[in-house]
Amino acid sequence: xxxxxxxxxxxxxxxxxxxxxxxxxxxxxxxxxxxxxxxxxxxxxxxxxxxxxxxxxxxxxxxxxxxxxxxxxxxxxxxxxxxxxxxxxxxxxxxxxxxxxxxxxxxxxxxxxxxxxxxxxxxxxxxxxxxxxxxxxxxxxxxxxxxxxxxxxxxxxxxxxxxxxxxxxxxxxxxxxxxxxxxxxxxxxxxxxxxxxxxxxxxxxxxxxxxxxxxxxxxxxxxxxxxxxxxxxxxxxxxxxxxxxxxxxxxxxxxxxxxxxxxxxxxxxxxxxxxxxxxxxxxxxxxxxxxxxxxxxxxxxxxxxxxxxxxxxxxxxxxxxxxxxxxxxxxxxxxxxxxxxxxxxxxxxxxxxxxxxxxxxxxxxxxxxxxxxxxxxxxxxxxxxxxxxxxxxxxxxxxxxxxxxxxxxxxxxxxxxxxxxxxxxxxxxxxxxxxxxxxxxxxxxxxxxxxxxxxxxxxxxxxxxxxxxxxxxxxxxxxxxxxxxxxxxxxxxxxxxxxxxxxxxxxxxxxxxxxxxxxxxxxxxxxxxxxxxxxxxxxxxxxxxxxxxxxxxxxxxxxxxxxxxxxxxxxxxxxxxxxxxxxxxxxxxxxxxxxxxxxxxxxxxxxxxxxxxxxxxxxxxxxxxxxxxxxxxxxxxxxxxxxxxxxxxxxxxxxxxxxxxxxxxxxxxxxxxxxxxxxxxxxxxxxxxxxxxxxxxxxxxxxxxxxxxxxxxxxxxxxxxxxxxxxxxxxxxxx
Numbered sequence: 029x030x031x032x033x034x035x036x037x038x039x040x041x042x043x044x045x046x047x048x049x050x051x052x053x054x055x056x057x058x059x060x061x062x063x064x065x066x067x068x069x070x071x072x073x074x075x076x077x078x079x080x081x082x083x084x085x086x087x088x089x090x091x092x093x094x095x096x097x098x099x100x101x102x103x104x105x106x107x108x109x110x111x112x113x114x115x116x117x118x119x120x121x122x123x124x125x126x127x128x129x130x131x132x133x134x135x136x137x138x139x140x141x142x143x144x145x146x147x148x149x150x151x152x153x154x155x156x157x158x159x160x161x162x163x164x165x166x167x168x169x170x171x172x173x174x175x176x177x178x179x180x181x182x183x184x185x186x187x188x189x190x191x192x193x194x195x196x197x198x199x200x201x202x203x204x205x206x207x208x209x210x211x212x213x214x215x216x217x218x219x220x221x222x223x224x225x226x227x228x229x230x231x232x233x234x235x236x237x238x239x240x241x242x243x244x245x246x247x248x249x250x251x252x253x254x255x256x257x258x259x260x261x262x263x264x265x266x267x268x269x270x271x272x273x274x275x276x277x278x279x280x281x282x283x284x285x286x287x288x289x290x291x292x293x294x295x296x297x298x299x300x301x302x303x304x305x306x307x308x309x310x311x312x313x314x315x316x317x318x319x320x321x322x323x324x325x326x327x328x329x330x331x332x333x334x335x336x337x338x339x340x341x342x343x344x345x346x347x348x349x350x351x352x353x354x355x356x357x358x359x360x361x362x363x364x365x366x367x368x369x370x371x372x373x374x375x376x377x378x379x380x381x382x383x384x385x386x387x388x389x390x391x392x393x394x395x396x397x398x399x400x401x402x403x404x405x406x407x408x409x410x411x412x413x414x415x416x417x418x419x420x421x422x423x424x425x426x427x428x429x430x431x432x433x434x435x436x437x438x439x440x441x442x443x444x445x446x447x448x449x450x451x452x453x454x455x456x457x458x459x460x461x462x463x464x465x466x467x468x469x470x471x472x473x474x475x476x477x478x479x480x481x482x483x484x485x486x487x488x489x490x491x492x493x494x495x496x497x498x499x500x501x502x503x504x505x506x507x508x509x510x511x512x513x514x515x516x517x518x519x520x521x522x523x524x525x526x527x528x529x530x531x532x533x534x535x536x537x538x539x540x541x542x543x544x545x546x547x548x549x550x551x552x553x554x555x556x557x558x559x560x561x562x563x564x565x566x567x568x569x570x571x572x573x574x575x576x577x578x579x580x581x582x583x584x585x586x587x588x589x590x591x592x593x594x595x596x597x598x599x600x601x602x603x604x605x606x607x608x609x610x611x612x613x614x615x616x617x618x619x620x621x622x623x624x625x626x627x628x629x630x631x632x633x634x635x636x637x638x639x640x641x642x643x644x645x646x647x648x649x650x651x652x653x654x655x656x657x658x659x660x661x662x663x664x665x666x667x668x669x670x671x672x673x674x675x676x677x678x679x680x681x682x683x684x685x686x687x688x689x690x691x692x693x694x695x696x697x698x699x700x701x702x703x704x705x706x707x708x709x710x711x712x713x714x715x716x717x718x719x720x721x722x723x724x725x726x727x728x729x730x731x732x733x734x735x736x737x738x739x740x741x742x743x744x745x746x747x748x749x750x751x752x753x754x755x756x757x758x759x760x761x762x763x
Contacts, residue, residue, distance in 0.1 A: 039069075176209070176233045228292045245297055249323050252289045256327050259285060263334055271342050271351040275335075279358045282331055286324070287362070293320055328362075332374055339382040345442045348386065349451065352379050356452045379453050383446055383463045387472045390439045394476045397435055398483060401428060402500075409497045421503065421610045428507045429515065436473070436519055440526055443468055447527065461534060464527040473523050474540045477516065481552040484508055488559040498567075499607060501560040506611045508553030509675055512546045520545075554672060561673050561680055564604055565687025568597055572688060576695035581705035587751070590715045590760060591708065597688065598719045605681055605723055612677045678725040685720055689733040696740045703747040710751055713738050715760045 036045035037052060053062060231244050259282040266274050335355065342348040359375040405424050446454070446463060453459050484504050487496055520542050524530060533539055575593040673683040696709065713734045721727040742748045 173229065173233060225292075228296060231296050245293075245319055248293065248296075249319060252285075252293075253323065253327065256282060256285060256289075260327075260330055260334060263331075267334075267338050267341075271338060271347060272354070274338055275351045275354045278331065278335065279354065282327075283358055283362065286327060290320065290324065328371060328374075332378060336378050336381060339378060340385045342382075342386075343389070345386055346445055348382060349445045349448070352382055352453065353451050355379075360452065373458075376453060376456055376459050380459055380462050380467075383443075383459075384467050384471070386443065387467045390443070391472050391475055391479075394432070394435060394439070394472075395479055398432065398480065401431065402483070405503065406497065406500055409499050421499070421607065425503055425506055425510075425611060428503060429510055433515055433519070436476070437522065439472070440468070440523060443472075444526055457532075460528075460532040465529055465533045465538065468527050469520075469523050469529050470540060473519055474545065477511075477519075477545050478548070480511070481508070481548050484552045484556055488555045498560050498563045501556050501563070502608065502611060505553045505556035505560060505675075508549045508556065512549040512553065516542060516545050516549065553675070557675065557680065558672055558683075561683035562687065565684045565691075568600055568684065568688040569691035571596060571600075572692045573695050576692070576699060579705075581699050581701045581708075582746075584702060584705045584708060586704045587708040587711045587759065589711075589762065591712055594712045594715050597716065601681065601685065601688075601720065601723060604684060605677070608677045608680050612675060612680060614677050678723070681723040682725050682729065685724055685730065686733070689716075689730070689737065693733060693737045693740060696737050697744065699744060701741055701745040703745065703749050706741050706745040706748060707751040709741040710738060711756055711759050714756050718760055 034043050035041055036043050036048050038044055039049065053065065057065065231248055234244055263274065263278055263282060266277055339348065339352065342351070356372070356375045356379060359371045362371050405427060408420065408424060447460075448454060484507070487501055487504060489495055529539065571593055575591065671683070673679045699705075701709065717730065717734050720730050724730055742750075
């Protein structure tokens with residue numbers, strides 16, 4: 029205050045210095061600001077001038093009014109002085125007359141006082157003699173309060189003079205009537221329509237009649253318990269109604285009656301004041317409070333159970349939150365009325381349970397949505413032919429991911445109404461930690477992600493017989509990878525930001541880490557892709573096995589064309605390649621070799637011709653020696669057929685081709701070939717070599733397996749003579 033008062037720059041202070049203020053203003057402000065400030069000071073000056081004029085006019089009017097009032101008071105006071113003189117003369121006259129009357133009645137005053145006391149005694153005796161009939165009349169009229177009051181007034185006299193014959197009969201009649209009155213008052217406890225107010229009046233009268241408080245407590249609470257049970261039955265019948273109506277009915281009906289009962293009980297038995305016309309009432313025993321607490325807890329537990337069940341059947345989250353807020357606010361008021369009871373904590377548990385149930389319902393809806401989406405994708409894959417389904421795979425892939433993400437976002441937005449700041453329970457630490465962390469993040473989001481990986485893993489059966497379309501496995505594997513790369517981080521970050529998870533979590537270790545979920549999706553995607561490769565490889569292997577096992581290789585004719593099954597194998601692998609390329613691209617650095625196929629095929633063909641021309645010049649002993657060397661080579665360069673594949677097109681196709689060619693090799697090893705049968709195998713392997721090399725990451729792998737097939741056929745041939753390479757080329761080109 030001192031600094032503000034002595035400030036020379038304070039324009040409203042007494043120490044204001046205009047020159048210093050102007051210098052400071054010119055230094056610190058621009059010209060436009062100075063002009064604006066000048067305009068503001070000018071407007072303020074005009075306003076002050078106008079206010080000063082108004083103040084002067086108002087004070088002038090008040091001064092004129094005060095002058096007129098003083099002038100009127102002068103004239104009025106003169107008349108008042110004359111009136112006061114006249115009043116003084118009248119008072120003197122009255123005083124003199126009063127003294128004369130007192131002196132005249134001095135002799136009869138004592139006689140009047142004695143007669144008055146006798147009259148009062150006679151009235152009391154008359155009251156006593158008429159008391160039985162009066163009590164009977166009041167009781168018949170239902171005026172129990174007046175009857176009790178009359179009896180208590182006469183009770184001391186009757187107790188004192190009850191041994192006298194004239195009063196003994198009166199006392200006996202009154203006691204019989206009072207006993208009947210007590211019976212009538214106790215009947216109130218057994219009436220279904222008796223209100224709490226009427227019961228309170230009955231208990232109050234019985235206590236004034238010296239009835240034991242313990243029995244009255246028991247009867248009062250029993251009647252109240254029956255009445256509250258009826259209220260609970262009414263609430264049960266309203267469970268089908270709107271939940272807000274249910275809460276309002278419970279608050280106004282059950283809780284309202286309970287509060288009234290508790291307040292009445294406290295006034296009657298705990299905080300009861302003593303009336304002037306009562307003797308000492310029997311002290312209430314220490315169990316009165318215990319009885320009341322048990323009564324409250326028993327009925328509140330019933331109400332909580334009923335409310336808990338009702339809150340679990342609400343589908344609309346906004347309506348549920350409104351109902352919970354009303355319910356919780358009323359419980360806070362109950363805490364104030366019932367000292368020592370902590371109903372708010374129980375209410376918090378009910379709110380948490382309702383939020384938990386809502387999260388479970390949303391989780392079930394997400395699971396159902398996932399099942400419906402998978403069924404729709406399976407139906408689409410089943411109705412479309414493979415040539416048409418390739419173009420629809422991106423749409424099906426988007427159908428597996430985007431609607432699920434949007435549904436999760438909608439659910440999070442729906443549940444966020446639990447955190448609105450105006451709610452009575454939204455700032456409770458117990459609720460925030462349990463609901464936001466345990467239920468929403470861990471129970472709903474993490475739980476759904478676990479379910480998603482479990483469902484995906486369920487498609488990976490141990491059986492080699494496909495129960496699902498292989499394309500579905502490919503889509504699910506890609507879905508898992510998409511979730512791992514982007515969707516998981518998006519969902520968890522959205523959940524953490526919306527519900528302030530890191531703020532409410534007791535510790536970071538209590539949260540499931542994003543990396544753990546990503547690893548789980550990585551494993552699920554890997555298993556799905558491995559199973560897809562296995563099924564596709566076994567499908568092609570089945571064709572190759574039947575083509576080898578159903579043919580008589582000892583009596584076959586000279587080969588003139590490539591067998592149809594080899595063409596079918598190339599067609600199926602080409603279709604698989606087109607299908608996989610829609611979802612998975614080649615690995616980094618992989619080039620598309622299909623555009624340069626003519627040059628590569630020619631060079632490989634030359635290499636193959638040179639290799640196969642060596643076979644035609646071998647003698648049987650040389651063939652055996654060569655076979656031993658090839659076996660040694662196989663064990664030194666072992667090929668893992670069912671090795672895990674990578675998430676790129678070349679690795680997937682390589683896995684399928686390895687399984688197919690390995691099956692072809694094993695089937696060839698179990699057959700015996702003639703010369704023409706060997707040459708047919710030579711034509712088939714050369715045809716496969718012309719087309720399969722472009723699908724794999726390492727073409728030497730295909731060369732090696734095809735050489736093994738041809739070598740096995742040579743070993744199993746009774747007349748190992750190979751066809752000329754040029755003839756093989758012509759047959760394959762024509763095929």
